[in-house]
Amino acid sequence: MYGVRPSFDAPQVLSSAVVVLVIPLARAHNRGVPHPACVVSYSLGHSSDLGNIEEYILEPHPGCAGEAQAVPAALSAARAAADELMRAGAYDELARLLEAQRDDAADEARAAVLEAAGQLCLACSRLQRETDDHQAAIRRMAQLEDDTCRRVERLLDLLWETPATAVAPAASPHSPHRPGLLQRLAQSLRRPAGRAAESTGEPFASMAAAAANGSPQPTTELPAAAELESRADVDTSDAVDLHIYCLGRFRAYCYERAVDDWTGNKSRSLFKYLLTFRDAPVHADQLLDCFWRDSSPEAARRSLYQTVYLVRQTFQTAGAARPVVVQTNGGYQLNPDLDVQVDSEIFLCRYREGIGAAARGDDRTMIDALQAAEVLYEGDFLPEDLYEEWPVARREQLRDAYLDLLDRLSRQFWLAHDDDACIADCRKLLEIDNCREDIHRRLMRAFARRGERSLALRQFQRCVEALRRELDVEPLPETVNVYEKILNN
Structure with a gap:
């Protein structure tokens, strides 16, 4: 029922309201003597022209002696402006115009009519906004349904195209050679011809981070295009140990098995941090300052060791054959021997592929790559950590990329x-x-x-x-x- 815009004749509604409000006013002030407002109410009951309201008010009944007979010259301009605003559906501006006319009204009857018309215009404006909100919600749900259907179709295509050996009953659910879901999805989104090309003018800018104490520090610089391309190069015969979703609700899978058994929020936050800055080891002091700033040095280090142990145990319980977090060079990082697929990195790869295609003038490749990136962007980067400082730069960079691809796609669709x-x-x-x-x-x-x-x-x-x-x-x-x-x- 929300998808149907109510149809009504706004001028007719205004006319009916004037009949109700003006007749009692006329009776009270005139005690049976004909008054211009009576003519207004009678005429409006047989007319749906909003412009007639002011005309009837300013043109008195012949039986009313002493009333002004001339219509002000400004009336035609005001009426034209009111008609234009009504046609445009600009009820708020029309209400302001009627309010200005009401303040200049020469008699109470005309002021009452204008007040009633103004209130009804405001009611029409509220109804218009509420209807538009409902329609926008319906469009969002329809778009979500379309996006979901496209994903299902792609997954079904992957299912039909997957060799029988990949889903053979003999395969162990934790087999290191079983192709993963995100792995196959990334493969389906790739175009066999063309590689991501470096392009200037992207919303991603390198941000160097220098450590005050000389210890290694994580940076917000996103991985280079070549490195992302190598990560997104997926061979269905290779292992994919971890599938991580950071765009929208955070999800982690170990050999397609959901990792849900987190022991406390701190262990999950530590894993997210190491995942975000996984291109280099993160020094222990950086982790202590980020997660245990208010603890004593000894207590903070004990908490760090315990949290790292809990992260390893979480993934070991989910079936990981190797430690997920390793210690190296005085810091910690995700095990570089693991094959990890992250949706934000595949998103960035597809985005850069589209930018490179645009620079070459290859519109078809650009549209395909940017649409593939759009499907992957289910929401902001790590939205559950909205009040943490460390994901902010990466979140804004990825959001800028998403806005840029929407701009480019909408422009291409407009031209087409x-x-x-x-x-x-x-x-x-x-x-x-x-x-x-x-x-x-x-x-x-x-x-x-x-x-x-x-x-x-x-x-x-x-x-x-x-x-x-x-x-x-x-x-x-x-x-x-x-x-x-x-x-x-």
Whole structure:
């Protein structure tokens, strides 16, 4: 029921309300003598033209002696503005216009009518926002359903294409030679031709971290494209020991078996930390400062040793044949001998592959790679650790990459006249950053080209509200020009 926009004639609703509010007012003030407001109420009962409201108020009944007969010259301009706002569905602005007219009203009857009309405009605006919210929720659920169906289709394709030996009953569930689910998914998302190419202009910038005490420190620099490519190069005959999902809800799998038996949150947080900075050993002092800053040095080291032991035990219980965490060079890191597949790294590889294809002018490869990356991005990086400082830089870098790929895809779909896909990606982007005026403009144009003029005009109103609420600024002239062109078309 939420998907159907209520259809009603707003001017007729306003007219009916005026009948109810004005007749008692006329009787009270005139005691049976004809009053202009009576003419207003009678006429509005037979007319749905909102513009007639002010006309009837300002044009008195012939039986009312002494009333002004002339209609102010400004009435036509006000009426034209009201009609334009009504057609655009800009009820908030129309309410402000009626409020200004009410303050300048020469008599109580006209002020009462304008007050009633203004209140109904505000009610229409609330109904419009609530309806749009419901429709947006329906679109999000439909998009989620589509994304899920695509994933299921890909997994089914992998299932049908998997050799029988890969799922033979004789294979042990913890066999080191059993191809993993994420491994096969990464293989299906790869394009056999073309490698990721380095490209400037990416949202990823190298960030060097120098240790104050000279000890090795983790950095927020993301792995190089070649290294990520080697990690995403998957051979279904090789082992994949760990599958890790960091985009959206955190999940870990050991030989496709879910790792859920964590002993406390500290052991899971330590594993996430070592996973995030797994390109080099993390010095013990860095771990102590991050997780046990308020403890004494002796107690902190004991806690570190115990937590490392708990991480190893967690994965050993899940079937790991080798220690997941090893100690080296005065620090700790994930065992480099393990084959670990991480969704954020595959996402980055696909993203960089798309950027490289765009630099070469290969639009088809770019779209395929960026769409594969979009499927992998299920949410922000480690959202459960929202108040921790150490994942912030990586989270923002990956989010910037996601926003950039949505921008590139929506632009490509716009140029290809695929308005449905363009609108879907624009909406995804605005859910994260609703102050992107360029995306609002693209969405307005896509709506207009699809023939949905009212949605295009309402998108401008959302843009204005977001900019005022978030940044306290007005839209750029370019955005206003797009709105006026759509309004006057």
